[in-house]
Amino acid sequence: MDNLLITGGAGFIGSNFVRYLREKSPDRGIIVLDLLTYAGNRTSLNGIDNVELVVGDIRDTDLVRELLTRRKIDTIVHFAAESHVDRSIEGPDAFIDTNIIGTHSLLKAAKAEWLDAGTGRPHRFHNISTDEVFGSLEPDEPAFSETTPYAPNSPYSASKASADHLVRAYHHTFGLVTTTTNCSNNYGPYQFPEKLIPLFIIRALHGQKLPIYGDGMNVRDWLHVADHCRAIEACLHHGLPGETYNVGGGEELPNIKVVDEICAAVDAAFASDPRLADRFPAAPAAQGRSSSELKSYVTDRKGHDRRYAIDERKARAELNYAPERDFAQGLRETIAWYLANEGWWQPLMSNPAD
Template sequence: MANLLITGGAGFIGGNFVHYWSPRHPADRLVVLDALTYAGNASTIAGVEQAELVVGDIRDTGLVERLLRDHAIQTIVHFAAETHVDRSIAGPDAFIETNVVGTHSLLKAARAVWLDEGSGSPHRFHHISTDEVYGSLGANDPPFGENSPLAPNSPYAASKAASDHLVRAYHRTYGLEVTTSRCSNNFGPFQYPEKLVPLTLLCALQGREIPIYGDGLNRRDWLHVEDHCRGIELCLDKGAVGESYNLGGGTELPNVEIVEAICAHIDRMFYERPELAERYPACPAAHGGKTGRLVTFVEDRPGHDRRYSVDDNKARRELGYSPRREFMQSLPETIDWYLANEKWWRVPTT
């Protein structure tokens, strides 16, 4: 039996991790610390009996210390973060506060309880990072490895790179037992509808323009959130203390191809399931039209990275990691989840 503190566990990846971990480790106790900002949703983890939701801020170091002591926490899995690049461009302060100051608060609390008071009691601080800390690749560049220099280009990526450095420093300076994973673009259920896959789908269903930045050829590697959760589990089980691991999905695609695939699938769904036209009459496919006509190319955002791709051979070799969910095969299942969970996503998208 283990006791875990999962920060940001009512968000997209954190919430999926709660659902992933619980049936596989039924004796474990999960304390979820989440501020329930716009992207957090308590209903995401509703019904998970092992999970206790504590509404609070990771910047509250005293609160984190009390949770570590009161629940005898041995493991922190740190998901809590501001993550949307567009929002970081418009308002970077929140990203510095949550991603940098918040991570430092957690590290201070962990040091105080596990090292200063606990005399080095068994523990693990696992930090969830992103491939965006590496910056942008050229069309023919090899994928980023764990030893690639960090060269972030957005305020979001810079804040995550700063938190990566803090986690490493607390290991090197104080001996805190840490691991870090850097993932590629995630997709799957419970993703807030500001990210590409759910945004495209929900714009289409509501008959709104589907925006694509620039020429749409910016490329990303896509990782199903379940594969990401499996990778984190392997990091906790087999990862070497102080090490970082890239977790990739193995499917690198341009944004425009993602949007086209979603539009094509919507057209097929409306043809095969006529009842969808009653639910979503504003969708072009409800009237026999092509959903793709909603696609609108808009001015590129500042500092838009052209390409991300990670070399995850270290995780494959040392942890036994490999993704199982290929993007195009899992996309229909993801779309079906949103159609079946309309009450969950009926939230503002701005």
């Protein structure tokens, strides 16, 4: 693993992985390929030394092949994806184009360079996937394992399931060395503020309603992005070719519990730092009130999966992976980051005071 191509490396998880990898391996060659659509932000890579950003489309097979050849890349870590379920319901086409056709373009380029050209170079194509491909669990059902049948319920999860199947096929048919990790809900620094945790942090700071789908009892496993990065690196080093590994944070929480934790943590931050009241005067916490008064229940999302849960015993046994942060610690760190980095997220908000 000398030279890596990281697709979607200016996005949330991708940029965190670039930072993590650069700190662990200062001399490793890292190329980021990112189209810089709305969720890709070149400022997420600020301050990282010796990382080349190539602004381009993963569907451009010739560009990918040229990068693999010219930069002697032996590892692709594929993050690039459309990932917001609500957007996939409103406009599925972009998800098909990026997540399925884009993944196939990368696989074609990797096969052409690493197999057809006969370089004999050891290689790895690592695919970042999601637990959403497994569908929805009832409260008493066992957690998703690597043998759980795929049953995606949204255009987003269906497109990711299709990508996973293509990766599997290129390994079994052509011998491409691949691995896939299916992760649970990530949170942490540099997450685009359309996802629940950063969105609700920012809305609480501006005194905006916190819209909770349905009864708020949809359950998710929460994984801090730093733990996810550790799991990916472990998979690159120890994952067996053709295998898949589930990666979770080990903490199932209903959405309403997550929202309550956000509200309590924001209130605690204001209580410990009076200067925040001057920066965010519209926040209930700035006036000595509770952020929880902003909670508002709205009509549930179409096809909203009830529960996800991760059985990560395989990753623990074969990759020696285990999460290091519990949710309470990770959330405190995340809120502290968003408070300290308003200059990063403020330009991404069309009008945060609405």
